[in-house]
Amino acid sequence: MNRRSFILSGAGALTMAACTKSEHATAALPTDGRIRSGGARMIEIEGGYRVWTKKVGDAPIKLLLLHGGPGVDHSYFECFEDFLPQNGIEFYYYDQLDSTYSDKPNDPKLWTVERFREEVEAVRKGLGLEQFYLLGHSWGGILAIEYALAYQEHLKGLIISNMPPGVRSAEAYARTLRAELPQETQATLEKYEREGKFDAPEYSQIMMDVFYTRHLCRLPRPWPEPMERIFRHFNRDIYNYMQGPNVMHVTGTLKDWDRWADVPRIRTRTLTIGAKYDEVPPEDMRKMATLMPNARAWISDKGAHMTMYDDQLAYVRTLIDFLKSS
Numbered sequence: 001m002n003r004r005s006f007i008l009s010g011a012g013a014l015t016m017a018a019c020t021k022s023e024h025a026t027a028a029l030p031t032d033g034r035i036r037s038g039g040a041r042m043i044e045i046e047g048g049y050r051v052w053t054k055k056v057g058d059a060p061i062k063l064l065l066l067h068g069g070p071g072v073d074h075s076y077f078e079c080f081e082d083f084l085p086q087n088g089i090e091f092y093y094y095d096q097l098d099s100t101y102s103d104k105p106n107d108p109k110l111w112t113v114e115r116f117r118e119e120v121e122a123v124r125k126g127l128g129l130e131q132f133y134l135l136g137h138s139w140g141g142i143l144a145i146e147y148a149l150a151y152q153e154h155l156k157g158l159i160i161s162n163m164p165p166g167v168r169s170a171e172a173y174a175r176t177l178r179a180e181l182p183q184e185t186q187a188t189l190e191k192y193e194r195e196g197k198f199d200a201p202e203y204s205q206i207m208m209d210v211f212y213t214r215h216l217c218r219l220p221r222p223w224p225e226p227m228e229r230i231f232r233h234f235n236r237d238i239y240n241y242m243q244g245p246n247v248m249h250v251t252g253t254l255k256d257w258d259r260w261a262d263v264p265r266i267r268t269r270t271l272t273i274g275a276k277y278d279e280v281p282p283e284d285m286r287k288m289a290t291l292m293p294n295a296r297a298w299i300s301d302k303g304a305h306m307t308m309y310d311d312q313l314a315y316v317r318t319l320i321d322f323l324k325s326s
Contacts, residue, residue: 039054041055041126043122043126044122045123046122047105047110049097049102051094051096051102051103051123052093052102053092053094053126054092055091055092055127056081056090056091057089057090058090060088060090061090061133062132062133063134064120064127064134065080065091065093065094065140066094066096066135066140066141066144067094067095067099067137067139067140068138068139068140068141069239070096070243071234071235071237071238072233073100074093074094074095074100075227076306076309077308079224079312084316084320087320089323096116096119097119098110098238111238111253113143113146113253113254114146117143117146129154132154133156133158134155135158135161136161137162137163138161138163139242140161141160142257144158145163145165149262149265152267156268157269157270157322157323159271159273160270160271160272160273162273162278162285162307164284164285164287164288165263165284166258166259166260166284167250167255167256168255169281169284170247170279170284171249173280173281174215174246174248174279175248178248181210189203198245198246215277215305217305217310218304218310219309227309239252247279260288264293266293268294270289270296271295271297272289273285273315274297274298274299275304277304278303278304279305285299300314300315
């Protein structure tokens with residue numbers, strides 16, 4: 001090695017050493033010794049089972065999310081990551097028992113509204129939440145109403161998204177929407193329904209390509225990846241047991257769920273969310289808000305059941321305004 005090469009090599013080594021020292025000096029690392037897991041933890045609930053939760057963000061405003069189904073999971077809420085932390089809102093995913101990342105005892109005795117309500121309270125305690133916001137979407141809206149009726153002292157605010165306080169009116173409304181489909185399409189659906197073949201490929205394809213593209217999510221297919229993922233992870237056993245074949249045929253244990261007479265007891269500040277093209281009646285979301293002493297409704301003029309996707313900015317703006325206005 002000549003003198004020039006030696007000098008350049010030495011200078012390069014000094015530069016690398018300086019960079020390494022600088023990187024170590026500026027790294028922002030915790031000093032409390034706790035092992036980090038990206039905000040994910042399992043919470044123990046009654047019966048010795050565990051449910052999966054994940055914290056996103058770090059802020060004074062805290063929001064717990066209750067996903068729909070029953071039998072889907074938190075995935076479709078992932079769009080909130082692009083909006084809520086940046087606006088000072090900390091939120092929590094959680095997969096209900098028998099959903100994707102949580103324990104799966106697959107025991108129908110556990111599939112009751114009352115047990116799921118108590119599961120929400122166990123999650124609240126496990127996460128240490130107090131005076132928090134609760135958002136329930138679809139079936140999660142049923143849980144949110146039930147939780148508020150039993151435990152509203154823990155709530156700072158409540159968001160009931162795309163779920164009225166009664167299943168029968170939602171089923172009847174979905175059937176009126178079905179009557180708007182082309183006659184040939186209706187005839188095909190009726191054929192399989194008479195035979196009880198709700199899982200027939202042609203029936204399922206019509207539901208996905210015709211009914212759900214009108215009333216579940218109005219975006220072009222394929223839908224955003226988190227939405228497509230919920231169908232891959234869908235636990236149809238619990239859905240069939242509690243709901244039934246679909247929103248137009250509610251034959252499961254939820255068929256007589258009705259809290260219209262009870263929602264006036266919810267004094268918590270509340271936002272109800274509906275949508276013009278939803279599979280559940282938007283007018284019911286307005287009516288529910290009028291029955292509650294401290295509630296207001298917002299109805300999307302272009303969204304469907306997954307309003308957080310097909311009218312995304314308006315949905316998120318309304319949600320953030322509500323969360324930050326108290």
